[in-house]
Amino acid sequence: EDQVTQSPEALRLQxxxxxxxxxxxxxxxxxxxxxxxxxPGKGPEFLFTLYxxxxxxxxxxxxxTLTKKESFLHITAPKPEDSATxxxxxxxxxxxxxxxxxxxxxxxxxxxP
Amino acid sequence: GAVVSQHPSRVICKSGTSVxxxxxxxxxxxxxxxxxxxxxxxxxxxxATSNEGSKATYEQGVEKDKFLINHASLTxxxxxxxxxxxxxxxxxxxxAADRTQDPYEQYFGPGTRLTVT
Numbered sequence: 001e002d003q004v005t006q007s008p009e010a011l012r013l014q015x016x017x018x019x020x021x022x023x024x025x026x027x028x029x030x031x032x033x034x035x036x037x038x039x040p041g042k043g044p045e046f047l048f049t050l051y052x053x054x055x056x057x058x059x060x061x062x063x064x065t066l067t068k069k070e071s072f073l074h075i076t077a078p079k080p081e082d083s084a085t086x087x088x089x090x091x092x093x094x095x096x097x098x099x100x101x102x103x104x105x106x107x108x109x110x111x112x113p
Numbered sequence: 114g115a116v117v118s119q120h121p122s123r124v125i126c127k128s129g130t131s132v133x134x135x136x137x138x139x140x141x142x143x144x145x146x147x148x149x150x151x152x153x154x155x156x157x158x159x160x161a162t163s164n165e166g167s168k169a170t171y172e173q174g175v176e177k178d179k180f181l182i183n184h185a186s187l188t189x190x191x192x193x194x195x196x197x198x199x200x201x202x203x204x205x206x207x208x209a210a211d212r213t214q215d216p217y218e219q220y221f222g223p224g225t226r227l228t229v230t
Contacts (some may be wrong), residue, residue, distance in 0.1 A: 032217050044206070044221045049218060085155065089157075099145070100147065101159070103157045104139070104156055105156045
């Protein structure tokens with residue numbers, strides 16, 4: 001069974017204080033790993049897709065990296081508007097043609113001004 | 114691009130009644146749509162996957178007679194919660210994918226908050 005574990009569950013940062021969120025996964029062949037941002041009462045907003053170990057992607061203050069067992073979401077000099085829950089999800093090769101996602105529980109990030 | 118809408122955004126219904134939630138892809142053709150539910154401080158749990166024109170595939174433990182899914186067109190899928198009970202109160206989120214363009218990415222709707230009294 002595919003599993004995704006995110007840590008920490010919650011993280012409080014001061015504005016400008018860089019940090020990283022972790023996503024560990026167990027999957028029988030990874031097709032892709034996805035990062036989403038979710039604001040309270042809203043649906044997830046797509047951030048990144050990573051397909052192979054060593055891959056990195058950046059978007060503004062966010063950078064996602066991938067190894068064979070985990071992914072990191074690095075946040076550089078965060079701002080209060082970066083406060084949200086960040087979700088990690090995996091898509092397994094064994095998922096067949098449905099391409100379903102298995103999600104972690106998320107990391108609630110709070111950035112204080 | 115890749116905008117998905119849901120309607121209604123919030124609904125309150127009485128126990129025993131049925132509720133229909135719509136999911137629309139506004140600027141692309143959704144060959145596949147997914148329905149999730151999310152409890153407070155929990156992750157998204159996949160309920161079912163539907164391909165346009167086909168019957169939905171339900172995840173283990175999800176009652177297909179209770180959660181009716183219809184994906185009759187490339188832009189619309191509906192989830193009907195039949196004979197709703199308070200334990201069905203949750204945040205329901207749909208997502209959509211266009212397999213002809215990108216088989217891997219899903220675009221999520223804003224969610225529907227269902228409260229059953």
